[in-house]
Amino acid sequence: MKCTFLPSQLSQGLSLVQRAVSQRSTLPVLGNVLIETVPGGLRLSATNLDLAIVDTVPAEVAKEGKTSVPAKLLADYVGSLLEVPCTMELDPQGRVLNLTCGLHKTKLHVIDPAEFPPLPVAEGGTSVIVDGKTFAAGVAQTVIAASSDETERVYTGVRIKVDPSAQTVTLAATDRHRLALKTLPAKEIPDGDEQLIAIVPAKHLQEVARAVNEARKEVAIALGGTTSFVTFTVGDVVVTTRTIEGRYPKVEQAIPDAAGTTVVLPTADLRREAKTASILAREESNPVRMSITSGTVVLTAWSSDVGDDEVPIPADVTGEGLEISFNSGYFLAALEALDSDTVHMSFNKAEEPGTIRPHGREDYVYLLMPVLHPSLRPSL
């Protein structure tokens, strides 16, 4: 194996695939990246058996072959090189990879590529294509609501639902306390009316979003196959992830149809004041209370150890006045994820969920379960 490459190009590819490398695996080869020559380039692959990321970077191939080297070491090394054409050549015994980069002559010990496990693949199933940027934004808006608690694996995932009749792909995440739901228009979707569902680890979905850039404009999702894997193809990058087994709750049903109280106000105003208030809430779980009256929303945050903060914000309020509390961390996360200038919030009762949406749009809903206070508890 022999080829010439540009450090910046290899470095970009490594930074993507490196995310699938096992940090602490009992199998040393899983800490490595598999490098294979392909016509006009090098294919880089890494996997931790649940997630596999493959990227192909341009290179001039002089002699075909493959090898595997420690991923982090190679990434750190290539990342520090000057931008001049470099060569890599595997010695005839296949034990050492020789790199020549400017004045540097480097030898890296390799692991036999035959030891590299076969990469997981999604076989069969259907493929749907969505716009890359919209997908990445949708992922960012939904993963915030996924749980980090590994004891309930279903909730650590994002549910992907492909709806051919509506021509949409929806992403949903909940940790039982809140729900984020994003609907993406599909660019290409197979005919039929059978809905397809897959639950994908939120962390893995973020790797897909990371691959999206100006050059990689589309995301093709292959799901519903015979294996328990879903494959995302983003230009030359292929991310394959194991799905999470389990039943996902029918979260759409939780979104209230009507609202007794709606509040519309500039997102930036609410975001800024909520951020200030959350400083007083101290721990993220401490609540922030919204007192909604005609024309004003008063945000109150407090912490028994520190004190409290109260700020009135002018708002366009319709319907009845209301007082409702939310976890300040969850509330702020929603406002930070929102991509519109105006926020639309709707509520019914203090003990019922509230929703946060971009004003005038239905493609994103963030539903928040309220925090009940002793004084607000139903009498027993």
Place this chain on the structure above:
Amino acid sequence: MKDMMDAMTERIHLLDPVVADAIAAGEVIERPAAVVKELIDNALDAGATRITVRARGGGIAAIEVHDNGHGMVPEDLALAFARHATSKVSHLEDLTAIRTRGFRGEALASIAAVSECTITTRHADAAAATSVRARFGSLLPPVSAGRDVGTSVTVENLFGNTPARLRFLKGERGEHAAVLRSVMDAIIAAPGCSIQCEIGEKVALSSRGGELHDVLPAIFGRGDAAKLLPFSGSVDSIHLHGYLSTPLAHHGNRMHLFVLVNGRRIQNAMVQHAIDDAYRGYLPSGRYPFGIVAIDCPPEAVDVNVHPTKRDVRFVEPGTIHRAVHRAVWQVLGSAPVEGLGPGSPSNGRSLLDDAHAADNSPLQSGSFLSESASHIERSTSVQLVLPEAEPRTGPRPSMGSLGPLRAIGQVRNTWIVAEGDAGIVLLDPHAAHEKILYEELRRGLADAAVPVQSLLVPLLVPMDPATVVHVPDIVPLLMSLGVAVDVFGEDMLRCSGVPALGRGHVTEDTIATLVRDLLDRVNPQEERLHRAAALLACHTAVRLGDALDLREQQQLLDLFAITPEALTCPHGRPTCRIISDGEMRRAVGRPLREPLEAR
């Protein structure tokens, strides 16, 4: 003749005095250690400042106690072996105000009844000593002898006339250990007296006398003595002082916890409960504090004449004693130095007892944490809660020494948080620390029924056996006070629609199931159940070990940790952090403790 014999054995008659004495002696003198205790008591009552105890053959072959007290005049010596002969009590009313250690007038008579006993004594005014010997209850005539002012008692062939008793003894080693414990009791009770105990030919225990502080190494060993912290204070006419272990040091049994009332070692369930209760949540389960709790109260406030061996007492106002003991423990927990090692200086010891008392002039009124919480729950939920019989917690919970502000440096392997503070390098277990923070929050919330509830979008469904489900409605309001909204959902299912809005909120079906079972477990007292419930929820809502925390989250945790009372141990009693002081670090790397600034 045979008929006469039968008549004799069947009819009721007065016991032969020797037999009666042997029976009575059994109550007081049950083992050699009891002999040692009684003889040391007598020596101390005689004003001795130096006592030597010798025991051979488990104390059965021989026990000797020599003292330099005021001794006895020959006329008194003749009476010494008579039952109910004492110099300490004359009138019935004296019994209500006993200030001496012995008083029943039974000790010497009882010992003499079951052994061969020799007393040699010389009164300060007498020219020579007198010696008298008793053999299993029968007195031999006194003879002159030679010795200094003071008394020596030699007890030989103990239980020689009651072989049944011998069979119940624990063997030489066990009896020697018991003798040593008796001597330890005496050293603690009279620290000013120089006491030495020789077992066989070896000096097994020696105290040169001094303040209580000076005898600690003799009793606890040098290592444990260094982990004891002093306390003192008064409530009404009750004065408490002593030394107790910090939460970071503990024993597997209660052998080294000495409770004294007016200088007498006792074993009292109420005092024990007060100590256990105050330490609850500071020590791992099955571990006990050690130390000395000396209670001084007016003689009329306590009845010591409950048990022949004077092992237990009755308090006229048990509630006051309970509270006083409780506060004393808090004082120790509150003054525990940050590093949890090395004794605190008694001069710095704040007198929390006095402070607490000044703020609360009616110590018997229950204005306590638990009764407050209970009354709140009652008010808000109309559930009858069973209060523990003993006096509950009172006043503000003490803080276990403040670490001061801490600055997060980073997290090692997504596990330990490294921080810097005034005390040095602080290595924190984020789970245990967060657990403690949340536990305190839950306890506070429970007290004012103010734990906020995070309602759930997808309720937790908890399968449970129907026999348990039946009882769940009884505890629904209590669960609500803990921030858990549960209702019965079919005969074998519970539905949880709200969890405490605390921490990370990782409450699962299992958490709810355990919580419900713990709260329904009537075996444990209410206070214990509430503690367990709060500890369980705190544990499950806390950051897990292995959760990656960014610097902001680490700092947030440290800020809360620094203001949480007694944060050095988690609710299960395990330490939450390790502090490496500058000095410790310097020693570890072999640098001088102080070096000039220019040195590198």
